[in-house]
Amino acid sequence: MALTIARLQEERKMWRKDHPFGFVARPTKSPQGVLDLKKWECAIPGKDKTIWEGGLFKLEVAFPDEYPTKPPKCKFVPPLFHPNVYPSGTVCLSILNEEEGWKPAITIKEILLGIQMLLDEVNPESPAQADAYNLYKKDRIAYERKIKQIVKDNPAPYRIARFGLSQHSRSQAGKGAWRERVREEWEETVRNPRRRKVAIWTTVAFVSFTAALAFSEQARHTYVAAQRCGRVGVVLYLNIADYRKILKREDWDDPKFQQDISACHKRCALRTLHAMEKNGSIFIKLGQHLTSLNYLLPNEWCDTFIPLQDKCPVSSFPSIDEMVKLDTGKSLGDYFSDFAAEPIGAASLAQVHIARLKDSGERVAVKVQHPGLDEWAALDMWLTKNTFRTLKYWFPEYDLTWLSDEMEVSLPKELDFREEGRNAKRMKEYFREHVPDSPLIIPEVKWAERRILVMEYMTGHRPDDLEYLDANGISRDEVSAALARIFNEMIFGDGAPLHCDPHGGNMAIRINNNKRKPRNFDVILYDHGLYRDIPQQLRRAYAHMWLAVLDTDIPKMRKYAYEIAGIGDDEFPIFASAITGRDYTVLTNDVTKERNAEEKRSLTDQLGEDLIEKLVGLLGRVPRIILLILKTNDLTRSLDENLHTSQGPGRSFLILARYAARCVYEEQLDNIRGSWIWPSNLLRLSGAVFEYAKVALKLRIYEYYLSARRRLGFANVAPRV
16 A cells, blocks of 8 residues: 555656646545545547547546556546447556556556547457447448547637637657756755855856946947847747746636636737837837737737837937948938938838938938848847747747748848839839729839838828828729729739738828829829739639639639648638638628628637637648738728728629639630631630620629619628629
8 A cells, every 4th residue: 555655656746747738637635635646537638630639538547555566447537439438438448457458667647648549549359338339330430520529528628729829739758847957956056055156156257248248349249149139038938938837737617717828928928029129120020010910819919019010110310321321332411402310200120201312302202221120130030030930849839930931031122122122113114004094103213222212202191091081082982992903903913013011001092183084092002122923823723713702602712722722621711711801601602791790700709719720820831922912912901991981892802803804814815725716716715705704794783783782872792703
């Protein structure tokens, strides 16, 4: 008996120090609070990538007086439907059989891992439950359906994504002991005078060394770099430790856990915000981007980062002048007769000043990069990349490394204003040649250097400034339609560049009283740093998919989703919702109706389940250009909703359908080989023209229908193309 108790005490100590994440094993207590080491309550999570994944199954383990000579008895409570579990709930496993595989050296951890493996790896040679065994042998599909229902009835609370962070199995044997060892080492240092003295003198030496570096101009860069790395490293360590501590708790069903996890989100977000504000540079831009990921991140994180939207740094006039001298060899006074010291706008990477050209007196806008960016961009990108990699290591199912991967590609281009100048000229020429009647206006670029961009000065009001639109007689419907045409041209136009950052701050509406123009307004587009070219094959598959969406043709939607991004049937509903911004159930009915409160609530509820981690994984695998198209769609969709148009999203989808149909029509024409007078080619041409005309006619009728319903005050319905 004494041997049994001693062994169980050692097992308990080993388990508390190191156990697989998601498992539970602890001795029970009597009503009087006395610990009973011979009776344990346990829980086993379903194994990854099996039909049992996502479940948590309770188990009672009773140890006999002869333990460890004799094995314990393991019993699922309530009894589990499984071929190798008796109707009473007792587990039939060889290592729990004294006459078969039991050995005194087998630990509790090995027992529980063995039972977890048994759940999916059924042993048909040792049936213990007739109903489960017969169903497993005769109808495997029905058996799996039954197991999935059991998993649904016994969810693992640590996988519930409403906590904002997947707590899925993230540790293997040995990985959980590091914090305990660090704590023990620290306590030993505090107790031991010799070690305490060494620690104090080491700290003094380090502080003295860093102070010397701080006061040495030659070593300033090293000192500041250490500061920046230190801030990120400390916050990363504290946040990981904070989350791991709370996610290892076993009271997941307790309402207090909800409060504690929310408080943990807030603490970690505040730490991160402080570090981002201190480091500045691209960390401000990263924080602004994270704020928009409210469909992936907990509300506490997104709300905490909101101040970063208005905390863009402002560089001083002397530092700007010094940068211009360094880059061009001349001062601002050599280029401009007048240069406003205060910027009219500041962003995370640059700020804009009003000036007058010295040679012509023309008023221009001068975009200048923040001088400090050049020094720290490479280091900050490295820190960002390794931060997301570290987070992926500890929380593998919350993989956001695609964010840093995209920043690594796009940031160097955004920091080279010569690239922005080329993009602006290219966009201007494309619309001048292909869409001459478009209201789009691109400010003319005068000249550009790597960190300086001089362009025509144009000003207007944000597209969602409803007061300005209404006061000047500018139709909200027409503004919405113009924006839809402009960005659909970029997505579906053959050879068109795609502006990938079309938020409200990068666009302006200005009144245009020219009677010869079809509209009384212009759309000014700024900030051309982030451009992409959509491959022709992808553009055409994307057009096919949207036509299928508007026609509620689910098989075609699935086909082209696979062509676009390799999306299988399991992930298709998530991808369809992500690309349209709508609940999947709406796609089978009427995608053009305005999102109501019920649909928004449905989307929120879905994000409160394990859909979040699936969405994160999906976004990490799709091509980067798809992410940028999604971003463009989201931003323009948000602008359209903010305009509160009288026709709702129906007209925007109508415009999209026209561009998608044109893209498909051009594809059909390109597929005709040889002379068009050949009978087979003539037949193909006739078919393409007929299909395009049929779609165009349907859309024209639907447009008249929309207008009529608007005038009569009715809600709009979807077209079928």
